[in-house]
Amino acid sequence: MAGWLMIAVEERKRAGDGYDDDPSRHYSWDARVPNATAVAVGDVIVLWDTHTLLGLSVIEAIEVGAGKKELRNCPACGRADVARRKTMIPEYKCWKCGAEFNQPVTREVEVKTYRSRHEAGWIDLRGSVSGAELRQLCEKPSSQLSLRRLRWEDFRERIETGKNPTPLRILDKTHEVITGGHRKVAVRVRVGQPVFREAMLATFGEVCAFTGPAPAQALEAAHLYSYAATGKHHRGGGLLLRRDIHRLFDLGLLAYNPGAKTIDVAPSLANFPLYSKLHGKALSIATTDEHVKWLTKHWDMHRNARQRSS
Ligand SMILES: [Zn+2]
Known part of the structure; x- marks a missing residue:
């Protein structure tokens, strides 16, 4: 590159x-x-x-x-x-x-x-x-x-x-899609618009899907965004996530294991009890089929055929 x-x-x-x-x-x-x-x-x-x-x-x-x-x-x-x-x-x-x-x-x-x-x-x-x-x-x-x-x-x-290490898996995936890996999809989690966030708060209340009750000020509405070679953006479903959780989720350091139906924490977070204690826990909300569908896409991208990041 x-x-x-x-x-x-x-x-x-x-x-x-x-x-x-x-x-x-x-x-x-x-x-x-x-x-x-x-x-x-x-x-x-x-x-x-x-x-x-x-x-x-x-x-x-x-x-x-x-x-x-x-x-x-x-x-x-x-x-x-x-x-x-x-x-x-x-x-x-x-x-x-x-x-x-x-x-x-x-x-x-x-x-x-x-x-x-x-x-x-x-x-x-x-x-x-x-x-x-x-x-x-x-x-x-x-x-x-x-x-x-x-x-x-x-x-x-x-x-x-180096200092503040950050995995670049999203970059590799996106690069593969852009340069011709047509079957692959780069999956991102985006901050939703204010209206979308209001709707999420009405649905879930002040609850982070990964960590449980949290004040609205600390919650972001996350929606999935997948980028195929066609340049198409998809939306569907959404979750409220605490801001730090959202960021780690977008980088794939936190994920939802659809087989075990539990939260999966990347090994690189092992030294951070705030996050590592989430490993193996259930989500704090009842998931819909739509949620599971996009959490699975996220899982497939970050956990299946794991390459460089951990
Ligand atoms: Zn001059």
Whole structure:
């Protein structure tokens, strides 16, 4: 797999580039950005804001379009894309000819635009790896580019076995689906809309399906989202889960064993009594056929033919 480190929305909005990104769903760039055409469907996209990691996913699709971009050129030598300095006056300095100036020469040009879709595989890892560490995991640590090539295997090892280890099984599954494993389905658990959550609370009351009674403020409505090669999203059924339980369930560290009809806790949670004590317990709610159907899909993805994560 190829991996790309890309600077996400907050930082770029500040820089005035006017991209419209939701880091968990899509990312935009244009043909004037170095590496613009090297990024491909099936590649891993890792987003950061230059201070910290935000999350990562697999690129499902890249939409090509047309747009306009304002170029800021050096008034002395004409060099394109001069960057604004954050703290110094004059605000601009040309790194080619050394000229300092407050107003660049601006010019609007037509550009080919690219926009990735990567919602299916998104794993939120906000704050879990520092900007400095991310730079070191790039092929060129001193790069200033907005699209940087990662040393993917090293990055992966850092995420799966370093501080705050997180399994990347969802990423692998999504990658398989996208690159042609048509029989496979990546199963995710999403936070439902407020209306959906109200309905869940009316049905179940203030109860987490895995851990029992919990205040509404700590409960999220979870619904299943499966991504097939067709790009189809499915909805059906839903459960209320405590927020931390929801997160561990989405990563497959907690699951429901449909054969034993009990909760299954991944071995990597063995040292956390709060979670490990759930192993072998029954759910706290009466399940419907719909629940069992999607809990089984989740189980099949995370527990059958277990590969890398534990
Ligand atoms: Zn210049």
